[in-house]
Amino acid sequence: MAPALVLYFIASASIAQPVSRESLAHAEMLRARAMVGSNAMAIVTSLTTEVGPRLAGSQAEARARVWAIKTLTEKGFANVRNEPFEMNAWERHEEGAEILTPYPQPLAVTALGGSVPTEEDGLSAEVELFETLEDLKRVPAGSLSDRIAYVGHAMQRTQDGSSYGYFNKARTSGPSIAADKGAVGYLIRSVGTDSRRFPHTGSLRYQQGVPRIPALALSNPDADQLERIAEEGKTLSVRIKVDSSEVPAAQSGNVIAEVVGREAPEEVVVIGAHLDSWDLGTGAIDDGAGVGITMAALELIKDAGLAPRRTIRLVLWGAEEVGLLGANAYRDRYEATLGQHVIGSESDFGGGRVWKVTADSHTDAGDALFAEIARLLAPIGIAPGSDDQPGGGPDLYPLIAAGVPTLRLHQDGRDYFDLHHTADDTVDKLDAASLDQNVAAFAVFAWLVADSEVSFRSSRE
Incomplete structure (x- = not known):
């Protein structure tokens, strides 16, 4: 025994x-x-x-x-x-994203729960990529002006789900951290362990006194695609769209x-x-x-x-x-x-x-x-x-x-x-x-x- x-x-x-x-x-x-x-x-x-x-x-x-x-x-x-x-409460109505340059193509995304909407025609901007949330935290305030921040660290598979708490911070805290750096939008690699084009949603938490910016998660294959394109060093810009509403x-x-x-x-x-x-x-x-x-x-x-x-x-x-x-x-x-x-x-x-x-x-x-x-x-x-x-x-x-x-x-x-x-x-x-x-x-x-x-x-x- x-x-x-x-x-x-x-x-x-x-x-x-x-x-x-x-x-x-x-x-x-x-x-x-x-x-x-x-x-x-x-x-x-x-x-x-x-x-x-x-x-x-x-x-x-x-x-x-x-x-x-x-x-x-x-x-x-x-x-x-x-x-x-x-x-x-919060309601999701419509969402979407696409790469504009250098290689136009659609992206599989979902809005994070609680995300504010974009304007009706969406939000287009260059993307600044960060490997981890800690990397995003280290950039100077205002340095991401007029850009969309992306955090790409990948959740690890465990029997007990013990990695979720760490990787989930990119979803819950990331939007306000990005906004504090001047970003106008926020993207993350989904907090998930699959390799299918199913993006993972979940709640975010906006900080008081920080602008609220639209936030979405990419499926893991789409996050991989975004990172591959970024590695070429060309200007990477995307358009994101969120239509959502609050229900008091x-x-x-x-x-x-x-x-x-x-x-x-x-x-x-x-x-x-x-x-x-x-x-x-x-x-x-x-x-x-x-x-x-x-x-x-x-x-x-x-x-x-x-x-x-x-x-x-x-x-x-x-x-x-x-x-x-x-x-x-x-x-x-x-x-x-x-x-x-x-x-x-x-x-x-x-x-x-x-x-x-x-x-x-x-x-x-x-x-x-x-x-x-x-x-x-x-x-x-x-x-x-x-x-x-x-x-x-x-x-x-x-x-x-x-x-x-x-x-x-x-x-x-x-x-x-x-x-x-x-x-x-x-x-x-x-x-x-x-x-x-x-x-x-x-x-x-x-x-x-x-x-x-x-x-x-x-x-x-």
């Missing part, structure tokens, strides 16, 4: 069993049923077919909430509800459903995913898969006739893609009771198989319960690990900041950023067996924690 497994599995021997043998038997049953086949694929297929793309604050996202309320009610969950909040006071919301606890219903185990998506594909991997996985896990527990000691709450967060707005709204609504949130976990990394589990535990009892969870997940290919930082999913960040512990089921994301935020994010990319393995992991975790009295949050002496 591997040392990590020994370390985790012997933890439960040093203190009292954190859960009953009956509860462990139920967890094994849930795991077995999920692996035979869950409803996860049917759920995500229904969502992406009947609703399709679900841009935050749009009528499509509103239809997704109607779909979720109807689906959850029909499945017989308790306390099904929509918790609305207001937001400023738009509506979004979080959809909630529960299996209510039999003894301590006020104590809550949170699982969930975000309901919104970008508008290019149908939002199957991001995050229809997470919706299907977590809803199917809760359905598995309910349909088995199990009544956990604590409440298991499914949260389908709204407006995640544009700044965790639903997550912040959830934190604000439940601020007074966050101390009774036992633990949380979100599925928001596509539909790849889970390969590792980590937990944010600060008690011996929590360690022992985590050891039991890890023991039951090992037969389906999931190993225990340790993290320096709490995780669990983006929509849990506000809860983590408020002290809520998390458990993270790490999915294999080596292909995730081939599809992420593109028109190629469609349901045919998902594998039902992989979704079922995720469902098994979420059901085992949620059931065992909810059927225990264990706390993860008390600080050790």
Whole structure:
């Protein structure tokens, strides 16, 4: 047996069993049923077919909430509800780009979420290329006057998506950095790992006090083409066009459903995913898969006739893609009771198989319960690990900041950023067996924690 497994599995021997043998038997049953086949694929297929793309604050996202309320009610969950909040939304209308000189040709691009529009006939200018965002930062203020800045560093493929945070800064922060240098427009190589002509969108963040300039992402092959042409040393000019608009006071919301606890219903185990998506594909991997996985896990527990000691709450967060707005709204609504949130976990990394589990535990009892969870997940290919930082999913960040512990089921994301935020994010990319393995992991975790009295949050002496 591997040392990590020994370390985790012997933890439960040093203190009292954190859960009953009956509860462990139920967890094994849930795991077995999920692996035979869950409803996860049917759920995500229904969502992406009947609703399709679900841009935050749009009528499509509103239809997704109607779909979720109807689906959850029909499945017989308790306390099904929509918790609305207001937001400023953004709409994409038209976009495009083309090389003007030296070799005229069209480019495959997409506007970054939140980009301001160009004039009706677009914006034409010379392009200044930078290998990295750091290179752009180093040029003097005003040195890019009347030019379009381009940042071309390429995201690297990893199993855990760990390179995303670094390369994503070119998308989120780059437009304002370029504008501060005098640029009138901004282009990036897509934050993605594919080699297809599907550009990747995603939110940008304009800085206050800096001009807002239109910003677009090129597909990776088109970025390669732009760089090849630039290497010839000839004047490179392009025309970009963005037609977009802002929608103030738009509506979004979080959809909630529960299996209510039999003894301590006020104590809550949170699982969930975000309901919104970008508008290019149908939002199957991001995050229809997470919706299907977590809803199917809760359905598995309910349909088995199990009544956990604590409440298991499914949260389908709204407006995640544009700044965790639903997550912040959830934190604000439940601020007074966050101390009774036992633990949380979100599925928001596509539909790849889970390969590792980590937990944010600060008690011996929590360690022992985590050891039991890890023991039951090992037969389906999931190993225990340790993290320096709490995780669990983006929509849990506000809860983590408020002290809520998390458990993270790490999915294999080596292909995730081939599809992420593109028109190629469609349901045919998902594998039902992989979704079922995720469902098994979420059901085992949620059931065992909810059927225990264990706390993860008390600080050790």
